[in-house]
Amino acid sequence: MSDLLYEMFKSMGIKSFAPLTVFLLTISMGYSAPIDISKSGIIISPDIKSTVQASALEILQEEIQKRNGATWKKIDAWSRARKTVIALTLSTSGELAGVRVPVRPDKSLPEWQPEGFRLLYDQTGETDILWIIGADSRAVIFGIGKLLRTAKIGSGHVIIDDQLDVASSPAYSLRGHQIGYRNTANSYDAWSVEQYDRYIRALALFGTNAVENIPPLKKDPSPHFKISREEMHVKMSAICDKYDIEYWVWTPAVVDLTDEGLRTKELDLHEANYKKVPRLDNIFFPGGDPGHNHPREVMPFLKDLHSRLVKYHPDAGIWISLQGFSQEQIDYFYQYLKAYKPAWLRGVVSGPSSPSISETRYRLPEQYKHRHYPDITHNVRCDYPALNFDQAFALTIGREGINPQPVYYAKIHEKYAPFTDGFISYSDGCHDDVNKVIWSQRAWNPHKSVRDILIEYSRFFFNAKVGIAATEGILGLEKNWDGSLKDNGSVEPTLAFWQNLEDQYPKLSSNWRWQLLVLRAYYDAYIRRRLINETKLESQANKVLEKAGSAGLQEAMNNALEIVKKADAEPIANDLRKTIDEYCEKLFRSCGLQTSVDRYKASNSQRGCILDFVDYPLNNRWWLEDQFKLIAQMKTEEEKLERIKIIYSWENPGPGSYYDNVSNIAQSPRVTTTVYDAVDFGWWDSGYCRWRLSSQVYQNDPVLEYEDLDPDARYIVRVAGYGEALIRIDGHRLEPLVYDKEREGFKEFVVPKQAVGDGQIRITFDRPEESHLRWKYYSSVSDVWLIKR
Numbered sequence: 001m002s003d004l005l006y007e008m009f010k011s012m013g014i015k016s017f018a019p020l021t022v023f024l025l026t027i028s029m030g031y032s033a034p035i036d037i038s039k040s041g042i043i044i045s046p047d048i049k050s051t052v053q054a055s056a057l058e059i060l061q062e063e064i065q066k067r068n069g070a071t072w073k074k075i076d077a078w079s080r081a082r083k084t085v086i087a088l089t090l091s092t093s094g095e096l097a098g099v100r101v102p103v104r105p106d107k108s109l110p111e112w113q114p115e116g117f118r119l120l121y122d123q124t125g126e127t128d129i130l131w132i133i134g135a136d137s138r139a140v141i142f143g144i145g146k147l148l149r150t151a152k153i154g155s156g157h158v159i160i161d162d163q164l165d166v167a168s169s170p171a172y173s174l175r176g177h178q179i180g181y182r183n184t185a186n187s188y189d190a191w192s193v194e195q196y197d198r199y200i201r202a203l204a205l206f207g208t209n210a211v212e213n214i215p216p217l218k219k220d221p222s223p224h225f226k227i228s229r230e231e232m233h234v235k236m237s238a239i240c241d242k243y244d245i246e247y248w249v250w251t252p253a254v255v256d257l258t259d260e261g262l263r264t265k266e267l268d269l270h271e272a273n274y275k276k277v278p279r280l281d282n283i284f285f286p287g288g289d290p291g292h293n294h295p296r297e298v299m300p301f302l303k304d305l306h307s308r309l310v311k312y313h314p315d316a317g318i319w320i321s322l323q324g325f326s327q328e329q330i331d332y333f334y335q336y337l338k339a340y341k342p343a344w345l346r347g348v349v350s351g352p353s354s355p356s357i358s359e360t361r362y363r364l365p366e367q368y369k370h371r372h373y374p375d376i377t378h379n380v381r382c383d384y385p386a387l388n389f390d391q392a393f394a395l396t397i398g399r400e401g402i403n404p405q406p407v408y409y410a411k412i413h414e415k416y417a418p419f420t421d422g423f424i425s426y427s428d429g430c431h432d433d434v435n436k437v438i439w440s441q442r443a444w445n446p447h448k449s450v451r452d453i454l455i456e457y458s459r460f461f462f463n464a465k466v467g468i469a470a471t472e473g474i475l476g477l478e479k480n481w482d483g484s485l486k487d488n489g490s491v492e493p494t495l496a497f498w499q500n501l502e503d504q505y506p507k508l509s510s511n512w513r514w515q516l517l518v519l520r521a522y523y524d525a526y527i528r529r530r531l532i533n534e535t536k537l538e539s540q541a542n543k544v545l546e547k548a549g550s551a552g553l554q555e556a557m558n559n560a561l562e563i564v565k566k567a568d569a570e571p572i573a574n575d576l577r578k579t580i581d582e583y584c585e586k587l588f589r590s591c592g593l594q595t596s597v598d599r600y601k602a603s604n605s606q607r608g609c610i611l612d613f614v615d616y617p618l619n620n621r622w623w624l625e626d627q628f629k630l631i632a633q634m635k636t637e638e639e640k641l642e643r644i645k646i647i648y649s650w651e652n653p654g655p656g657s658y659y660d661n662v663s664n665i666a667q668s669p670r671v672t673t674t675v676y677d678a679v680d681f682g683w684w685d686s687g688y689c690r691w692r693l694s695s696q697v698y699q700n701d702p703v704l705e706y707e708d709l710d711p712d713a714r715y716i717v718r719v720a721g722y723g724e725a726l727i728r729i730d731g732h733r734l735e736p737l738v739y740d741k742e743r744e745g746f747k748e749f750v751v752p753k754q755a756v757g758d759g760q761i762r763i764t765f766d767r768p769e770e771s772h773l774r775w776k777y778y779s780s781v782s783d784v785w786l787i788k789r
Contacts, residue, residue: 040084654788
């Protein structure tokens with residue numbers, strides 16, 4: 001009996017109920033009743049594609065058996081039905097084995113729309129029927145997904161509502177994910193065919209209708225491959241066909257297309273891949289990422305490619321992105337569309353380094369579709385970086401760490417989806433699994449709440465009992481990443497919450513999705529505790545350095561270094577550290593997640609190697625060690641003490657002065673700008689950079705605003721960074737007194753006295769002309785001081 005009924009009957013003075021009384025009251029008052037369909041047979045319409053008939057039966061039998069041990073058998077006639085029948089059919093079928101399909105005639109209803117379905121519980125004579133009615137064969141899979149995500153499945157029961165009548169169709173026609181089998185991936189390259197099958201099935205059950213692979217156009221060996229890339233290309237195509245979802249391939253051309261021999265060879269290479277696979281729906285050609293061909297060569301190449309493609313897959317289409325194209329090349333592309341109106345081109349893809357999504361939709365002729373290629377896999381140095389990300393996380397969990405951010409990615413989808421026909425995301429591993437489901441479900445129904453999606457995710461992949469609790473835990477992990485880690489009060493409670501779930505649900509300990517989430521809780525707490533401890537140690541070391549003039553320079557440096565190195569000599573939170581190690585091992589065994597280059601053979605240190613960086617210094621001990629060696633080489637005691645003063649006062653320039661580490665969320669109160677793609681979190685020396693931590697984050701043109709300045713005082717601005725610093729105060733360009741363009745070198749500027757007359761100034765930086773350089777060599781600003789003289 002529902003809690004609502006219980007409270008209602010209790011308020012009426014009824015304290016105990018015979019089952020019949022409850023049933024009669026439920027019916028007479030219009031309330032729904034639970035129906036157990038665990039003992040069901042399955043009948044399938046022959047109108048459904050034969051491949052989908054087989055896969056639909058397989059899904060229902062395997063997923064139910066796995067969750068509660070029930071066995072649902074296929075029947076071919078109603079006379080052989082058990083008490084309950086699961087009936088799979090199409091809206092156009094009319095009848096199923098002599099029984100009329102309960103179809104509503106209004107063709108605007110969801111079950112008549114492409115991929116739409118209706119779930120209906122009905123009674124015909126003595127038989128209870130759960131109808132899953134699809135507008136097309138693929139829709140039947142989506143209807144099954146809805147059932148499995150929302151039914152209350154437990155040991156010995158599968159509960160639905162006897163008033164069940166739900167119909168739904170997708171808002172966006174394309175809902176896909178790139179899960180390429182290649183060495184670069186942090187987990188996919190370790191998967192077997194069976195793991196790909198299970199994963200693609202799970203995506204389909206959450207509304208995904210497309211999968212994109214990266215076929216073997218070049219040698220890219222992985223020590224984890226179970227089979228060759230050529231074989232997996234064929235197998236993934238077959239899996240997509242099994243579930244009737246689209247199979248896409250991402251295929252660039254990096255050769256010089258003006259060379260006729262290379263061009264022909266490239267066409268032959270592409271064609272060889274196309275004719276091997278049983279299904280191929282679309283080709284995505286990334287215009288200039290990678291590749292350096294002008295669209296005047298690319299478009300004729302794609303036309304020839306299409307003519308070869310349709311020999312094997314007559315309905316397949318070609319898509320192109322404008323990634324990496326110059327403005328002249330972009331304009332040429334649109335002029336080509338206007339002049340030739342190529343029917344072989346199906347659409348344009350908006351991805352990283354593409355023109356804006358809104359501009360693309362505006363300029364793109366209506367006959368062409370528009371696909372989003374969102375990066376849901378990376379945390380920094382990407383299109384959609386984690387917002388308000390603490391540098392401690394950027395240095396440790398890094399660019400490709402476990403990143404469930406359901407609220408954030410739902411907002412990104414909401415912002416950009418209206419300009420598109422849908423999406424296929426960029427993903428390089430299963431660490432972003434939650435984000436995939438958020439995008440698939442929001443593309444199906446943009447109004448579905450994040451919380452409801454997460455509850456379905458947790459109930460489906462874990463169990464019904466933990467659904468709500470796991471949802472809260474996932475949302476807690478997202479809050480862990482919001483703002484200054486040291487000051488984030490949610491991290492420790494979130495760890496305690498997940499530890500409690502660990503204890504309550506030990507049977508989930510082998511579930512890789514569960515392992516990902518639990519590991520994140522431990523990891524976040526460990527990094528926070530380290531950050532607090534190592535920050536305190538550096539503060540203590542700076543106090544020692546302040547006394548270097550009286551206590552002795554060498555002794556002060558030795559003592560300071562010994563203090564900051566306690567982070568290594570006397571490590572804290574060893575229990576958390578041990579658990580992190582254990583979960584990384586579990587994840588490698590359960591889903592092939594490669595969290596270390598040495599231990600798990602990750603392709604490189606930037607690809608999800610959170611174990612390799614879990615103990616990366618969160619204070620400046622590496623930098624101090626190097627600085628002290630340089631100081632020892634200085635000629636005079638005066639020089640040495642001056643440098644020591646710069647070190648210990650770096651973040652504390654004195655009364656009435658201000659310091660900002662411009663891209664550190666915890667140390668930039670006056671900085672009003674952010675970097676949209678988080679390239680401000682730099683990456684040098686494969687992640688093992690020994691620079692000062694503040695020098696590893698930067699902006700190219702930050703804006704800082706100051707208030708409550710002393711109008712009678714004189715100030716100088718000091719800037720540390722790399723390259724130029726074209727500074728303005730309140731719009732007026734300043735000339736430097738000191739101008740060292742090397743990293744961590746200082747540039748100093750006098751603030752005009754009249755500028756502080758109102759107690760406020762605004763500092764901006766002009767960008768120098770550096771288009772000839774790669775972005776990582778652009779001039780940058782890391783630290784800004786306003787020093788009162």
